[in-house]
Amino acid sequence: MSQLLNLRAVDVAYGKSQVLWDVALDMRKGEAGAILGRNGVGKTTLLKTIVGQLRLLKGQVFLNEIDVSRRQAHERARTGVGFVPQGRHVFPHLTVEENLNVGLSALSPRKGKHPKKIPPYIFDLFPKLRDISQRKAGVLSGGEQQQLAIGRALAGRPDLLILDEPTEGIQPNIVQQIERALSTIRSELGVGVLIVEQNLDFAWAFADHYFVMQRGRIVQQGRVAETSTADIAHLIQV
Numbered sequence: 650m651s652q653l654l655n656l657r658a659v660d661v662a663y664g665k666s667q668v669l670w671d672v673a674l675d676m677r678k679g680e681a682g683a684i685l686g687r688n689g690v691g692k693t694t695l696l697k698t699i700v701g702q703l704r705l706l707k708g709q710v711f712l713n714e715i716d717v718s719r720r721q722a723h724e725r726a727r728t729g730v731g732f733v734p735q736g737r738h739v740f741p742h743l744t745v746e747e748n749l750n751v752g753l754s755a756l757s758p759r760k761g762k763h764p765k766k767i768p769p770y771i772f773d774l775f776p777k778l779r780d781i782s783q784r785k786a787g788v789l790s791g792g793e794q795q796q797l798a799i800g801r802a803l804a805g806r807p808d809l810l811i812l813d814e815p816t817e818g819i820q821p822n823i824v825q826q827i828e829r830a831l832s833t834i835r836s837e838l839g840v841g842v843l844i845v846e847q848n849l850d851f852a853w854a855f856a857d858h859y860f861v862m863q864r865g866r867i868v869q870q871g872r873v874a875e876t877s878t879a880d881i882a883h884l885i886q887v
């Protein structure tokens with residue numbers, strides 16, 4: 650199976666303070682991964698590095714077997730990566746529909762010609778978004794904003810969808826809905842999913858691989874099917 654995401658010996662710093670050390674990570678097409686770790690270990694930094702919001706001090710990032718190490722975030726989006734940042738960040742003054750249209754800017758000729766229209770499967774995954782399509786995003790509930798942020802990332806038809814703590818501060822019934830949507834995104838759309846998640850049960854519900862971070866390094870990784878959450882809880886809990 651072909652490669653979706655590969656990191657090689659990645660170091661990243663904010664100014665003089667180095668935050669990621671020698672990070673290597675591999676995912677194949679259509680797989681799901683979960684990055685775990687305590688607060689401040691560098692999980693968000695790692696995701697921002699993959700999507701191109703932070704520059705590498707050293708190492709390489711490959712998306713779809715293309716070296717994107719020196720490409721900017723919008724170019725990487727066109728290479729096939731969609732990002733749902735921590736805290737969601739929808740555009741509050743734009744409507745739901747306008748927010749989804751922003752996501753279309755990541756479309757590229759890479760997958761043949763797609764009309765610059767919101768793909769209908771987004772409304773199949775999150776029917777609520779159709780009902781509230783003319784509402785300003787700023788007035789939506791946290792759960793609705795999260796669905797919108799995922800929908801916007803999917804509008805660019807990514808091969809890899811990256812989400813930073815998608816369940817943070819969201820009520821349980823919406824968490825379940827997001828879990829189902831992510832499973833469908835993988836199984837029916839064939840999109841690879843990489844999440845940062847504190848909720849181990851959520852991660853275990855659909856990930857194939859886990860990666861545990863401590864102090865800017867991946868210190869343990871493995872297959873979810875061969876590991877119980879109890880085995881790694883001590884590496885993650887405070």
Ligand SMILES: Nc1ncnc2c1ncn2[C@@H]1O[C@H](COP(=O)(O)OP(=O)(O)OP(=O)(O)O)[C@@H](O)[C@H]1O
Pocket residue numbers: 663668686687688689690691692693694695735
């Ligand atoms: N813009 C920044 N400038 C300087 N240091 C930063 C910046 N962003 C993060 N850091 C530092 O980098 C380290 C890793 O932060 P990061 O946000 O990646 O952690 P995290 O694992 O995502 O934490 P959390 O679970 O709280 O979201 C922390 O020590 C943090 O203080």
Ligand SMILES: [Mg+2]
Pocket residue numbers: 692693694735813
């Ligand atoms: Mg974070």
